[in-house]
Amino acid sequence: MGAEPNSHLDADLRGLDALDTPLVDAAGRAQRLWSAVWPKLLAVAIVLAGWQAVVWSGWRPYVIKPPATVISELGSIMTTARFYEAVSITMQRAALGFLLATVVGSAIGMAVSQSELLRRAIGSIITGLQSMPSIAWFPFAIMMFGLTETAILSVIVLGAAPAIANGLISGVDHIPPILLRVGNVLGARGVAAWRHVVLPAALPAFVSGLKQGWAFAWRSLMAGELLVMIASRPSIGVRLHTAREQADASGLMAMMIVVLLIGILVDSLVFGSAERRIRRNRGLLGGGAKAAIR
Amino acid sequence: MTAPGVRSATATRPLVIENVSKTYHDGRSSVPALDRMNLKVSDREFVCLVGASGCGKTTLLNLIAGIYHLDHGAIDTADRRIGVVFQEPALFPWLTVARNIDLAMRLRGIPPETRARRLDELLRLVHLEGFGGHRPHELSGGMQQRAALARALAQEADLLLMDEPFGSLDAMTRDRLHDELERIWLATDLTILFVTHNVREAVRLGDRVVVLSSRPGRVAAEFAVDIERPRRIDSAPVARLAAEITDRLRQEVRRHGR
Numbered sequence: 001m002g003a004e005p006n007s008h009l010d011a012d013l014r015g016l017d018a019l020d021t022p023l024v025d026a027a028g029r030a031q032r033l034w035s036a037v038w039p040k041l042l043a044v045a046i047v048l049a050g051w052q053a054v055v056w057s058g059w060r061p062y063v064i065k066p067p068a069t070v071i072s073e074l075g076s077i078m079t080t081a082r083f084y085e086a087v088s089i090t091m092q093r094a095a096l097g098f099l100l101a102t103v104v105g106s107a108i109g110m111a112v113s114q115s116e117l118l119r120r121a122i123g124s125i126i127t128g129l130q131s132m133p134s135i136a137w138f139p140f141a142i143m144m145f146g147l148t149e150t151a152i153l154s155v156i157v158l159g160a161a162p163a164i165a166n167g168l169i170s171g172v173d174h175i176p177p178i179l180l181r182v183g184n185v186l187g188a189r190g191v192a193a194w195r196h197v198v199l200p201a202a203l204p205a206f207v208s209g210l211k212q213g214w215a216f217a218w219r220s221l222m223a224g225e226l227l228v229m230i231a232s233r234p235s236i237g238v239r240l241h242t243a244r245e246q247a248d249a250s251g252l253m254a255m256m257i258v259v260l261l262i263g264i265l266v267d268s269l270v271f272g273s274a275e276r277r278i279r280r281n282r283g284l285l286g287g288g289a290k291a292a293i294r
Numbered sequence: 295m296t297a298p299g300v301r302s303a304t305a306t307r308p309l310v311i312e313n314v315s316k317t318y319h320d321g322r323s324s325v326p327a328l329d330r331m332n333l334k335v336s337d338r339e340f341v342c343l344v345g346a347s348g349c350g351k352t353t354l355l356n357l358i359a360g361i362y363h364l365d366h367g368a369i370d371t372a373d374r375r376i377g378v379v380f381q382e383p384a385l386f387p388w389l390t391v392a393r394n395i396d397l398a399m400r401l402r403g404i405p406p407e408t409r410a411r412r413l414d415e416l417l418r419l420v421h422l423e424g425f426g427g428h429r430p431h432e433l434s435g436g437m438q439q440r441a442a443l444a445r446a447l448a449q450e451a452d453l454l455l456m457d458e459p460f461g462s463l464d465a466m467t468r469d470r471l472h473d474e475l476e477r478i479w480l481a482t483d484l485t486i487l488f489v490t491h492n493v494r495e496a497v498r499l500g501d502r503v504v505v506l507s508s509r510p511g512r513v514a515a516e517f518a519v520d521i522e523r524p525r526r527i528d529s530a531p532v533a534r535l536a537a538e539i540t541d542r543l544r545q546e547v548r549r550h551g552r
Contacts, residue, residue: 009473013421016467020434178384183376185359186449187401196397200388282387283431 008160097156113172134159159220167209171202314367330511342500350511375450383438392426
């Protein structure tokens, strides 16, 4: 073949490629940030306005303190060392419990997704455990381990692991068969197949499972800290309890805001950003589904 | 180390498919997909398989690739290394184009130094230099299919199985990929088994076109393509032979209407 037809081929291909390459419109960073932030600010403003309206209505004034009072209380709490000690103990429990739940949940998820027998045996039990309120485990955990860290951690794992396992199982179940065939043809077997094909393909659902697992872990932990109070271990739960005992309504509400904020921050900074990154890498961002539904 | 797609072994024996049968069982009913199929493909030959639905084209490729197991008969690939290009590009969406191709080499156990060099060669071969860092979804269908071709070649394949690889592309892109595939085939020692339902495409590309019968699939007729390369899909000789093959294919299809 001469040089002539080849260079034509090159030029043709380049032309077709240029025409065919999907266009990606890149909005400015500041613009994207603003469009992410303003709806949240607006929502917060509406909540604060509603709250203030309830205060003005004079309903239960001993409990419902004005937002300004609660926020300034929160500000002064946040300058104390004891607050950070409590938050740090709570977050250590959350991190350790979630880590354990991830290990246990992933192991169970991998096993169940690979074995039809195991799936028939415990598949529905996992889903059942997921819907069981984790607070119901505490009496048992306390009898088992006493008022200890172990009691709290075990309930976090019981609460979060089923969601994580289910996320992985459904991720593996929904892998397009063609990708598994390609993996097979490329010679990915056993561990290599898990590492290079199955796990990355199941990652989006796995991250959703982790996200849900985090929500369960955080709830279990708050329940645990209210039920299992350990001497000389200040925590967010202990502070909630103390505030109620002392009828410190604005302190109580301030701590509740802290619980809410930590939950939201972990969810959006850790899992939300991971999900967004996965979707962007795989070309699933850009409101495709929304446009199709419309 | 050899250039991409060029095999290092010296297998010159033909690929032999002998008396191969495969039946699918689905509860009570069973469907024979292939029945005593015989086919011989010479080294470096480009063979196109055409057939109506249910002729077991895909089954045959899966049997050769070792994805399915044989019921009866034997397939001798003469120790060729097999690469497969599917109808969909099926690139891994979580990897860049370069890493998709690289993974094929990694799984073959090719050392990293060699991989980096071959990756460049492969990207150049399929005209995707500069797109290595792109994600599959950022490429057009034709570009994705070329990346999939590079991935198949990256396995140091010397037998390429292609299952309607250009079926979902527009005509212009498909014509260009025919030129591209022919160029790569001529530049390497590849043996290619190419499944398509497009008879003109088969005549455009193949040294030989094999017509398969349907349900069960077996070889119904063979046509040697004695048209000089490079061919054009819209040239008169290609159209003439394609018409002849299409007539033969219709006869096969009509048998089922009775």
